[in-house]
Amino acid sequence: xxxxxxxxxxxxxxxxxxxxxxxxxxxxxxxxxxxxxxxxxxxxxxxxxxxxxxxxxxxxxxxxxxxxxxxxxxxxxxxxxxxxxxxxxxxxxxxxxxxxxxxxxxxxxxxxxxxxxxxxxxxxxxxxxxxxxxxxx
Amino acid sequence: xxxxxxxxxxxxxxxxxxxxxxxxxxxxxxxxxxxxxxxxxxxxxxxxxxxxxxxxxxxxxxxxxxxxxxxxxxxxxxxxxxxxxxxxxxxxxxxxxxxxxxxxxxxxxxxxxxxxxxxxxxxxxxxxxxxxxxxxxxxxxxxxxxxxxxxxxxxxxxxxxxxxxxxxxxxxxxxxxxxxxxxxxxxxxxxxxxxxxxxxxxxxxxxxxxxxxxxxxxxxxxxxxxxxxxxxxxxxxxxxxxxxxxxxxxxxxxxxxxxxxxxxxxxxxxxxxxxxxxxxxxxxxxxxxxxxxxxxxxxxxxxxxxxxxxxxxxxxxxxxxxxxxxxxxxxxxxxxxxxxxxxxxxxxxxxxxxxxxxxxxxxxxxxxxxxxxxxxxxx
Numbered sequence: 001x002x003x004x005x006x007x008x009x010x011x012x013x014x015x016x017x018x019x020x021x022x023x024x025x026x027x028x029x030x031x032x033x034x035x036x037x038x039x040x041x042x043x044x045x046x047x048x049x050x051x052x053x054x055x056x057x058x059x060x061x062x063x064x065x066x067x068x069x070x071x072x073x074x075x076x077x078x079x080x081x082x083x084x085x086x087x088x089x090x091x092x093x094x095x096x097x098x099x100x101x102x103x104x105x106x107x108x109x110x111x112x113x114x115x116x117x118x119x120x121x122x123x124x125x126x127x128x129x130x131x132x133x134x135x136x137x
Numbered sequence: 138x139x140x141x142x143x144x145x146x147x148x149x150x151x152x153x154x155x156x157x158x159x160x161x162x163x164x165x166x167x168x169x170x171x172x173x174x175x176x177x178x179x180x181x182x183x184x185x186x187x188x189x190x191x192x193x194x195x196x197x198x199x200x201x202x203x204x205x206x207x208x209x210x211x212x213x214x215x216x217x218x219x220x221x222x223x224x225x226x227x228x229x230x231x232x233x234x235x236x237x238x239x240x241x242x243x244x245x246x247x248x249x250x251x252x253x254x255x256x257x258x259x260x261x262x263x264x265x266x267x268x269x270x271x272x273x274x275x276x277x278x279x280x281x282x283x284x285x286x287x288x289x290x291x292x293x294x295x296x297x298x299x300x301x302x303x304x305x306x307x308x309x310x311x312x313x314x315x316x317x318x319x320x321x322x323x324x325x326x327x328x329x330x331x332x333x334x335x336x337x338x339x340x341x342x343x344x345x346x347x348x349x350x351x352x353x354x355x356x357x358x359x360x361x362x363x364x365x366x367x368x369x370x371x372x373x374x375x376x377x378x379x380x381x382x383x384x385x386x387x388x389x390x391x392x393x394x395x396x397x398x399x400x401x402x403x404x405x406x407x408x409x410x411x412x413x414x415x416x417x418x419x420x421x422x423x424x425x426x427x428x429x430x431x432x433x434x435x436x437x438x439x440x441x442x443x444x445x446x447x448x449x450x451x452x453x454x455x456x457x458x459x460x461x462x463x464x465x466x467x468x469x470x471x472x473x474x475x476x477x478x479x480x481x482x483x484x485x486x487x488x489x490x491x492x493x494x495x496x497x498x499x500x501x502x503x504x505x506x507x508x509x510x511x512x513x514x515x516x
Contacts, residue, residue, distance in 0.1 A: 009264035067284035070332035076272035087380045097380035
């Protein structure tokens with residue numbers, strides 16, 4: 001029997017551009033054409049000024065570690081504890097949940113405000129997840 | 138809303154609390170409701186308004202045989218019942234109904250007649266949080282803690298003291314699930330759940346329920362129990378996704394609900410004799426003390442560690458033992474309200490002497506929602 005897999009996102013019409021982006025190796029955010037607000041998660045209007053004139057753009061993929069837990073139990077399907085569930089603050093402003101890869105999952109290694117960069121992990125032909133690893137240099 | 142126009146005239150928990158494998162969730166609702174109706178000296182047919190969460194009002198109304206003229210199914214997590222009290226008070230004042238029953242019950246431990254909660258894969262949380270390993274509240278609720286600690290200089294030992302102090306209160310309460318004294322070392326050596334939180338910093342998982350009955354203050358004098366008046370109320374919501382909170386240094390929902398209630402009540406913090414802050418996890422009392430304006434966030438950890446909230450302290454907090462030691466069926470707000478009512482009636486197991494004003498502050502989801510009710514026993 002196959003190991004239980006991690007929860008897989010199911011895109012909606014309003015979020016499809018984000019998931020198309022991760023498949024193409026891009027972290028895509030949205031910016032309001034009216035007030036320049038950058039926001040996440042995706043929606044076809046600006047949650048700050050309500051304008052429907054918004055654009056999708058490729059974000060830098062850089063950010064820093066805002067906060068996290070190291071989950072021991074119960075572990076989500078598809079995860080081997082202990083694993084960090086992190087919130088990354090992107091250089092463009094919005095924050096997003098992710099995991100930190102290429103880094104020991106310890107309080108010592110996971111220092112708040114450490115610089116991170118996006119990395120992409122393919123789940124299947126439709127879904128690639130945005131992960132983060134310590135920034136090089 | 139005007140002060141003291143509506144009162145709690147019936148309040149009760151389920152006959153048993155803890156592990157109740159022989160009763161289904163809907164029957165726990167009924168058990169609490171029947172106990173509250175008996176407490177108020179009413180008949181079921183006297184109830185013309187009903188509010189509940191998770192279960193729908195129609196399920197509870199039908200099961201109890203009630204025909205309401207007012208219903209509220211607000212379901213925003215564990216503080217739903219604070220919102221119900223606020224909405225019911227407004228409805229009674231507006232003449233939409235006369236006598237409201239609010240019920241909560243959850244077979245949180247035994248899972249009898251209860252569906253497991255799940256996150257749809259196409260919801261925003263299903264797309265942008267679930268794939269990263271969240272799995273129940275312990276993996277989500279503590280996510281802001283490390284940022285809060287860094288910003289305000291709060292220590293692990295100070296947060297551990299929240300659990301220690303609440304166990305001191307629980308020791309005075311025969312119905313508390315956990316009564317044995319614990320130390321900071323016990324907390325910091327207990328099993329790791331989700332760093333930085335360990336087992337003793339996470340709420341219990343139990344079965345139980347509670348119910349409240351509200352009516353107008355004019356009618357309240359005719360009831361067998363001393364009325365407990367609604368002095369002030371507040372509510373708000375922020376986001377169902379903990380990762381999308383405006384900041385991890387405070388809760389926006391707390392900062393709206395709490396001060397709204399204080400303003401409505403026309404009281405200051407020094408007027409507060411008794412305080413409940415929903416403690417699903419040990420950091421919540423710190424956020425609550427700061428966001429409700431009792432003190433700057435920088436001082437919250439020291440305030441608790443110095444013993445100010447323990448029995449005999451100047452600000453008695455979570456006097457039933459809280460979600461950490463009393464009980465937590467999944468939506469603890471009802472039990473916080475029950476303890477505030479007991480304190481205002483003067484019948485709490487760990488009664489705060491001469492308490493006249495009780496503030497009861499709830500959270501729903503992972504800082505997703507909030508409700509604050511301020512009670513008084515003086516009109």
